[in-house]
Amino acid sequence: MSTHDNLPATTDESAAIAQATAALPAHRPRRTDVDPKAARRAERQVALMFLGSAVMTILFVVAFVAIPVDQTVYIWGFGTISASNIALGVTFGLAILLIGAGAIHWSKKLMNEKEIVQLRHPLASTEKDRESAVAAFDDFSADSGFAQRPIVRRSLLTAMALFPIPLIVLLRDLGPLPGTIMRETLWKPGSRIVIDPTGRPVRPSDLAMGGLISAMPADLPAVQEETGNLNARAKAAIILVRMEPQEIIAQQGDNWDYGGILAFSKICTHVGCPIALYEQRTHHLLCPCHQSTFDLADAGNVVFGPAARRLPQLPITIDPEGYLVAVDGFAEPVGPSYWERGDS
Amino acid sequence: MKKRSRRRSMAAGILMGSSLLLVGSGYAVVSAETTPAPEPTSADSVEQIQLGRQLFLEGCSSCHGLEGQGIASDNATGGNGGPTLIGVGEAAVDFQVSTGRMPLAVPEAQAPRKEPLYSQAEIAALAAYVATLGPGPANPTEEQLNLDNANIAEGGEIFRTNCTQCHNFAGSGGALTDGQYAPSLMNATPKQMWQAMVTGPQQMPVFSNETITDEDKKNLIAYVQALKVEPNPGGLDLGRLGPVAEGLFAWTAGLIALIGVAVWIGAKVR
Numbered sequence: 001m002s003t004h005d006n007l008p009a010t011t012d013e014s015a016a017i018a019q020a021t022a023a024l025p026a027h028r029p030r031r032t033d034v035d036p037k038a039a040r041r042a043e044r045q046v047a048l049m050f051l052g053s054a055v056m057t058i059l060f061v062v063a064f065v066a067i068p069v070d071q072t073v074y075i076w077g078f079g080t081i082s083a084s085n086i087a088l089g090v091t092f093g094l095a096i097l098l099i100g101a102g103a104i105h106w107s108k109k110l111m112n113e114k115e116i117v118q119l120r121h122p123l124a125s126t127e128k129d130r131e132s133a134v135a136a137f138d139d140f141s142a143d144s145g146f147a148q149r150p151i152v153r154r155s156l157l158t159a160m161a162l163f164p165i166p167l168i169v170l171l172r173d174l175g176p177l178p179g180t181i182m183r184e185t186l187w188k189p190g191s192r193i194v195i196d197p198t199g200r201p202v203r204p205s206d207l208a209m210g211g212l213i214s215a216m217p218a219d220l221p222a223v224q225e226e227t228g229n230l231n232a233r234a235k236a237a238i239i240l241v242r243m244e245p246q247e248i249i250a251q252q253g254d255n256w257d258y259g260g261i262l263a264f265s266k267i268c269t270h271v272g273c274p275i276a277l278y279e280q281r282t283h284h285l286l287c288p289c290h291q292s293t294f295d296l297a298d299a300g301n302v303v304f305g306p307a308a309r310r311l312p313q314l315p316i317t318i319d320p321e322g323y324l325v326a327v328d329g330f331a332e333p334v335g336p337s338y339w340e341r342g343d344s
Numbered sequence: 345m346k347k348r349s350r351r352r353s354m355a356a357g358i359l360m361g362s363s364l365l366l367v368g369s370g371y372a373v374v375s376a377e378t379t380p381a382p383e384p385t386s387a388d389s390v391e392q393i394q395l396g397r398q399l400f401l402e403g404c405s406s407c408h409g410l411e412g413q414g415i416a417s418d419n420a421t422g423g424n425g426g427p428t429l430i431g432v433g434e435a436a437v438d439f440q441v442s443t444g445r446m447p448l449a450v451p452e453a454q455a456p457r458k459e460p461l462y463s464q465a466e467i468a469a470l471a472a473y474v475a476t477l478g479p480g481p482a483n484p485t486e487e488q489l490n491l492d493n494a495n496i497a498e499g500g501e502i503f504r505t506n507c508t509q510c511h512n513f514a515g516s517g518g519a520l521t522d523g524q525y526a527p528s529l530m531n532a533t534p535k536q537m538w539q540a541m542v543t544g545p546q547q548m549p550v551f552s553n554e555t556i557t558d559e560d561k562k563n564l565i566a567y568v569q570a571l572k573v574e575p576n577p578g579g580l581d582l583g584r585l586g587p588v589a590e591g592l593f594a595w596t597a598g599l600i601a602l603i604g605v606a607v608w609i610g611a612k613v614r
Contacts, residue, residue, distance in 0.1 A: 030613050030614065031614060032613075072575060072577075075579075078576075078579040078580055079576060079579070079580075080575060080576075081575070081576055081577060081578065081579045082575075082577035082578070085577055085578055085579070086579070104608070104609055108609075108613045109613060113613070195555055195556075196505050197498075197501045197502065197505055198502070198557075198560060200555075200557075202554075202555065203554070205554070206552060206554030206555050207552060207554070207555060208542075208544070208550035208551075208552035208554075208555075209550065210544045210549055210550045211544070211549055211550040211551065211552055211555065212506075212549030212550070212551070213506065213551065213555040213556070214505045214506050241549065274509070275509070276506070276509040276510075277509045277510045277518075277520065277526075278547075278549050279520060279521065279524070279547040280544055280547055280548065280549045280550070281546070281547055282521075282547070284521065286520065286521065288509050288518070293521065304521075
């Protein structure tokens, strides 16, 4: 009795195969099957492709050695491009393509293509196998007394439930907790606003009506130098825009502008892209990543897109020397939402 | 004898000093007369302004008003809705007309760049006329557009901080809202880039000479000029639009090629 499907076919199956084979359309031999000339031609073609691949591989090495990397060549439709790039790409591409094409040509023209019949069998085990498996499981269940000895069962389940805890506790070793770092930027009361990247301080009159400029706190370059990373910049980048004071509908705090000049975080509140596509006539600020749109004339509120929070505004004024400075740091965390951010 | 000679030498000194003073102050007067920008007083510029007004009345006033005061958009009265030109300055006129954006062919989301309708001289005349309506940004001088010794690296930093968001990292332009777009910079001349920064055409914010100084502008323009001749070592640049264009090309062209191969593999051989 056959329980495994890869044993020799039974008489039933042989009959089924014979029946299916008889139902096949008549086998039509290829030209290469009946004409030895055509077969030899196909043979030559395949060999030519394999040899072509070999030649291309050799040419690849030659091109790699012989062509200087800064040499350019004009190719119609592509323009002036690197000679080395095109030579290496073409030779390597053809080398691998010709192996594949030769193999396919070989199998299509020369390898045996006689139709054969294979029967499909059900994937499930036989009824008898399944019954014996269930019986074995029940036997073991009764032998072990898993159902009859609740104290053993429950203590085992408790141990199993607690076992993964060390794995979670070990995660704590991945690094220090962020603490309040996500809420803090370099901006503090009196921080001078300078132009990014030139570092020049800004007078209110410097910014034209309808103007925009990317800016940073004056101490950012020094902090960046000291820490050796861009973390401070990623939080402190701002943009300054200027509009007519009467165009401002609302702000995040009373008189946080200075004569129509508004400072907003340059970090999108969606996933933190730097955001400065500013339309000066609509006062809309667009994020290039996912098209979140903020209305800078209306307290930086979201008017479109996936951002869930308004763009934080920085209160600004001027110092005794007449340069723009921050009145205070950001009142809310800049950038994308995060778990501990709360609803502030 | 001694007294006399001393007096003579004193006289010589006084003569020398006074003549130096005379020459110096004379030079100062002469140079003071030549350095300021040419006032529109010469017959040439009066004629130019008259020509400009003539051109303005013919080509611009139907939207911008007979005195350049602007016309409100109004379907009832047929108002064409051109903004006021008082105080836009010659740089704005030169930019809009030399890039062919003005005169507008049809009202649409944004005036596209096209072949300019006016000659250089006519554009200069229009600009000179509009400049008389009110003070505004002037055209850059040749010195301001002299890109020799410009620092391209620094220009690139300024470009990436302030310009890439709209105009793309390679200056290819990009989409804004409501069918508007930031145009490609590949056809913009240095003068036009300079003018665009100081005038803020359409939705573009103004980058005044105080925030982006002459030096910065020079570096920035030199960077864009360098981008224009940047070679494409890999061949097709696909508009230098970034991963979306490249991915679209790879998926469509690559998939079509793969489907072709699959068809070939599956085709029955005769």
